């Protein structure tokens with residue numbers, strides 16, 4: 178491998194974001210490396226071919242100088258010009274063949290590398306889809322992305338640098354030493370005196386380089402992280418006129434990045450010429466001592482020429498082998514993070530013996546349900562609620578009370594910590610998640626849209642829906658009005674995060690997406706919170722017609738939205754504080770009444 182600086186180095190391009198990871202950087206784990214190599218085994222044949230080519234290339238490296246010796250000792254000095262032509266052709270053939278073999282070896286290795294990356298990324302993606310929402314809650318997106326994009330590339334480094342160095346360079350080095358000793362022992366031993374100096378120099382360099390390269394990765398990670406956050410928050414920065422402060426902060430990080438890179442460059446700057454000087458010194462020693470030996474008749478010219486050639490090939494493998502430690506270390510660190518992700522088990526799992534459901538009536542019950550996202554704090558306490566099939570129930574209550582959490586449990590994105598969620602009298606844990614989710618339509622509180630067109634987004638849950646079905650769903654959600662006014666209508670491309678639509682428009686598309694799948698259970702979490710009240714009323718009328726016979730759970734802060742619900746549950750601090758119809762709750766004169774009066778009064782004040 179090379180000593181390139183700046184994002185390269187032992188970590189390869191993978192270093193950029195992988196420094197966000199937690200893997201320890203200080204050791205090599207054989208177990209991790211072995212597990213990583215398992216991904217390579219399906220391509221065993223290609224690997225064997227690559228290794229054979231590696232041996233051929235190493236062999237050619239060893240034979241070429243020997244042929245030079247033959248040319249001098251047996252052809253030139255003997256005046257055998259005919260033989261010289263033959264040896265020269267053989268030499269040219271050997272060298273070309275060696276280069277060809279190493280080129281094909283590199284090709285095969287990178288072919289294997291790409292196959293492995295492909296499989297591994299596919300597996301990681303599947304795994305990410307299988308992991309529960311809880312995993313994605315607690316993991317920064319950047320970290321997950323860096324696992325799938327960067328950390329997997331260590332497999333490539335392992336193949337291209339680890340393997341080539343470990344096998345190819347060892348063979349070249351040992352072979353060279355053996356051949357040199359066999360050819361002329363005294364001259365060989367004299368030349369090898371350089372090895373300890375070389376080894377010491379590389380070891381010192383490696384030690385510093387390890388730290389320096391790790392720092393370049395970390396600092397670059399910091400630059401990327403800060404940049405990403407500031408770009409996302411640009412509107413806030415500008416609104417609060419904080420450009421100067423954020424610039425200062427970025428400059429600090431940017432400067433740190435520059436400094437560690439200069440340190441790393443300095444190291445390379447000192448090391449590379451040192452190696453060259455050592456290499457030239459060795460060459461001179463061979464020339465000088467070899468020359469004396471030739472003069473004294475102790476060695477032939479051919480031996481000296483061959484030695485000069487061997488010495489020039491001697492240092493690359495030593496240098497590469499000294500870097501092997503770094504390569505394996507980086508591979509361990511990155512590989513560990515990939516394996517850790519693959520080993521993460523989903524929190525929500527189907528119970529053994531769970532079965533699928535083809536049809537459901539839509540009866541939902543929460544029986545003595547307690548729930549916490551993490552062990553530290555219980556969010557829901559002994560919640561009981563019962564929804565008959567076809568009922569529309571509403572959850573209202575203060576911010577942070579636990580309404581979305583109840584919806585999350587009904588949607589089975591999390592499991593209860595105590596008690597059970599029952600669907601048609603069956604514990605949801607006994608129903609397979611995939612079959613259960615097929616009966617559900619959800620409009621999340623955060624109206625998330627994918628890149629692609631508006632109709633792609635509406636069609637998301639039912640990819641084979643016809644254009645007419647898409648239009649019908651949009652019209653039901655009252656989204657058709659604004660969509661048809663767009664120049665490209667349903668083919669309008671949605672930009673990342675849906676920024677080219679208003680929040681209310683995004684909500685309408687989410688409603689259309691949910692109703693298109695014709696769900697038995699519909700969960701609407703603040704589905705119309707950003708939509709004007711007139712449109713909201715229109716949607717409600719339409720939904721009322723559509724949702725006949727379906728169970729729906731509506732979460733809303735605007736109480737006008739929920740007054741027609743069969744039953745309204747007031748959630749307060751993780752408990753069901755009140756329940757009943759709109760009229761019943763008003764006469765109760767409790768929390769609901771209080772909320773209602775406040776909203777009503779503020780509306781009246783606005784009207785006045």
Ligand SMILES: Nc1ncnc2c1ncn2[C@@H]1O[C@H](COP(=O)(O)OP(=O)(O)OP(=O)(O)O)[C@@H](O)[C@H]1O
Pocket residue numbers: 314550551556574575576577578579580581582583622
């Ligand atoms: N993913 C999560 N991890 C940890 N805690 C969470 C998570 N989601 C919500 N909480 C906590 O659970 C509590 C209930 O949140 P929930 O989202 O259910 O409230 P909500 O009633 O829907 O509020 P809002 O009306 O603001 O939407 C809050 O205190 C919140 O901090």
Ligand SMILES: [Mg+2]
Pocket residue numbers: 580581582622702
């Ligand atoms: Mg909520």
